[in-house]
Amino acid sequence: MKKIGIIHGMERSFPEAFVERINKKGLRDIHAEPVVIDKVEQGVGDGYAVIVDRISQDVPFYRAYLKNAALSGTAVLNNPFWWSADEKFFNNALALKIGVAVPKTVILPSHERPPDTQESSFSNLAFPLGWDKIFDYIGWPAYMKPHAGGGWKSVYKLHHADDFFHAYRETAQLVMLLQEEIVFDDYFRCYCLGGKYVRIMQYEPRNPHHLRYVVNKGPASEKLLKKVHDDVLALNHALGYDFNTVEMAVRDGVPYAIDFCNPAPDAEVRSVGEENFEWVVEHAAKMAIERAQQQRSGENNLTWGTFVTDAVASFLKHHPQPTEKKNTRPKAAKK
Numbered sequence: 650m651k652k653i654g655i656i657h658g659m660e661r662s663f664p665e666a667f668v669e670r671i672n673k674k675g676l677r678d679i680h681a682e683p684v685v686i687d688k689v690e691q692g693v694g695d696g697y698a699v700i701v702d703r704i705s706q707d708v709p710f711y712r713a714y715l716k717n718a719a720l721s722g723t724a725v726l727n728n729p730f731w732w733s734a735d736e737k738f739f740n741n742a743l744a745l746k747i748g749v750a751v752p753k754t755v756i757l758p759s760h761e762r763p764p765d766t767q768e769s770s771f772s773n774l775a776f777p778l779g780w781d782k783i784f785d786y787i788g789w790p791a792y793m794k795p796h797a798g799g800g801w802k803s804v805y806k807l808h809h810a811d812d813f814f815h816a817y818r819e820t821a822q823l824v825m826l827l828q829e830e831i832v833f834d835d836y837f838r839c840y841c842l843g844g845k846y847v848r849i850m851q852y853e854p855r856n857p858h859h860l861r862y863v864v865n866k867g868p869a870s871e872k873l874l875k876k877v878h879d880d881v882l883a884l885n886h887a888l889g890y891d892f893n894t895v896e897m898a899v900r901d902g903v904p905y906a907i908d909f910c911n912p913a914p915d916a917e918v919r920s921v922g923e924e925n926f927e928w929v930v931e932h933a934a935k936m937a938i939e940r941a942q943q944q945r946s947g948e949n950n951l952t953w954g955t956f957v958t959d960a961v962a963s964f965l966k967h968h969p970q971p972t973e974k975k976n977t978r979p980k981a982a983k984k
Contacts, residue, residue: 650680651698651942652680652681652697652699653671653699653941654681654682654695655668655701656686656700656701657683657703657704658703658704662918662919662926663918664703666918666930668681668683670930671934671937674934676938679938679941681934681937684697684700686714693721694717694718697718697723698722698941699723699726700724700725701726701892701937702725702727705912706912706913712732712733722945723950724940724941726891726892726936726937726940726952727891727893727912728890728951731957732912735912736910737794737795737796737910738756740884740910743887743956744909749884749906751906752829752830754828755787755826755827757778757817757827758774759820760818760821780810787827787829791806791827791828791830792806793820793825793826793827795820795823795825795826799911803820803823803825806830831905833900833905835866835869836852836853836897836899837849837851837852837869837877838862838894839896840893840914840932841882841885841890842932842933842936843939844882844886844890846936847882849874849881850921850925851864851866854896862925863922869899877897880904887956888910888954888956890954891936892912895908896908896909
């Protein structure tokens with residue numbers, strides 16, 4: 650029997666529906682349940698083939714538990730090692746490398762020094778920064794947001810330099826992005842599950858949270874939807890996310906990836922609506938079952954994006970690993 654677990658926070662509608670959906674499929678060799686964590690011993694797993702992670706981005710203890718589980722062969726969705734290293738500025742840079750449009754963006758040092766540092770720790774940093782060049786490049790209005798974060802926390806819309814410096818002081822030790830505004834004609838939020846299942850949803854980020862999926866617009870063109878679909882897959886293949894959402898703002902027919910680092914994207918039925926909720930539950934269940942069936946006990950069953958796998962393949966190609974030499978000494982003659 651292969652176990653599929655889910656670890657989550659306050660949300661209830663998705664985790665409960667996910668577990669129920671898998672178990673209702675009547676698969677004799679697969680069972681789903683909420684994860685219960687007690688004693689966590691190093692190098693010892695809990696016997697799960699798959700764990701869907703919905704909370705470790707906010708709970709470091711859970712992240713450590715999931716990394717330990719992965720070492721014992723659990724397929725953790727999403728990969729907790731990659732999530733620990735990931736951040737939005739890198740994602741934007743990678744998007745450019747694979748041909749996905751993103752807003753013009755710069756990264757800024759934190760306004761206040763991090764703990765245990767002093768002025769001499771920043772001798773490689775220009776002071777002051779070339780603010781005029783930065784502002785000319787990004788333009789106004791602009792958005793400032795944390796380079797690693799989510800949930801629309803500490804996000805500022807800025808209209809001029811005075812706006813910027815006032816907000817920048819409030820960010821304290823956060824490392825921030827400054828990003829051009831994309832004045833959009835269409836906006837989409839897209840689920841991507843298992844690197845192959847894509848759900849494109851019309852979305853209005855300017856509405857109150859519970860009304861963002863309520864959009865009274867006609868259908869987008871097939872050409873635009875195909876481009877959005879392909880860009881969503883390209884981003885998730887490169888990053889290696891199993892469960893993610895990508896937000897796309899369309900300006901002059903070009904979709905710009907705005908937000909695509911969501912390790913536990915919203916799947917609450919009250920916000921996404923019944924139709925989208927049904928799609929997410931069904932395809933998340935399919936993804937988890939497929940991964941459980943593919944899971945190999947005691948091996949690495951995590952998803953690694955092409956950014957990592959291509960880098961490893963290139964390194965091995967140019968740095969061949971020495972092979973162990975066989976013992977070629979002649980055998981002793983029989984007496």
